[in-house]
Amino acid sequence: MLRLNVLLVTGLVASNAWAQQATPPAPAAAVEPPKAVVSMEEPRPGDHWTYEVRDEISGTVRGNRTNVVAEVTPTEISVRFKVEGSNNNEGINVYDRSWNLVDARPWRFSPNDGSGIRTPLAVGKTWTFQTSNVNSANGNSWKTIGYVKGRRPGNRDDQGRDVRDVQNRNHLHGA
Numbered sequence: 264m265l266r267l268n269v270l271l272v273t274g275l276v277a278s279n280a281w282a283q284q285a286t287p288p289a290p291a292a293a294v295e296p297p298k299a300v301v302s303m304e305e306p307r308p309g310d311h312w313t314y315e316v317r318d319e320i321s322g323t324v325r326g327n328r329t330n331v332v333a334e335v336t337p338t339e340i341s342v343r344f345k346v347e348g349s350n351n352n353e354g355i356n357v358y359d360r361s362w363n364l365v366d367a368r369p370w371r372f373s374p375n376d377g378s379g380i381r382t383p384l385a386v387g388k389t390w391t392f393q394t395s396n397v398n399s400a401n402g403n404s405w406k407t408i409g410y411v412k413g414r415r416p417g418n419r420d421d422q423g424r425d426v427r428d429v430q431n432r433n434h435l436h437g438a
Contacts, residue, residue: 308335314327326347377393
């Protein structure tokens, strides 16, 4: 029995020494270097894009919203929109240079509506916003406090929908 124990201890010590001398295994997955930051192109008059407006339950297309950049200044971007379908509507929205909505008549957002982006975008990045919204047609005003959390770069899911988390506390004031 003593021989067996000596043999067992010797085997353990030898295998331990051999394991310490072995070359370390290669990393399971090489860490991917961060991708270079890609800056957004500057908007230009005439830039345009179209969205299909869909019923979220049935998937039925309810209309199309076409947006065309009408004017770009050092502080604002004016976008003409037209919605065709079950809810025909058209007008002009004014955004700041970070694509926060500032004016969507009859609503005016001060300093903005908080829906824009803060670069560089990153998964899990959050930011807070506060806004006062005034409806010039009926005198209603809203105070909104919230935060935005980006879930994916570009804040879009696989279907192109906005996936930001916004939690608002709205207070109606006025008429």
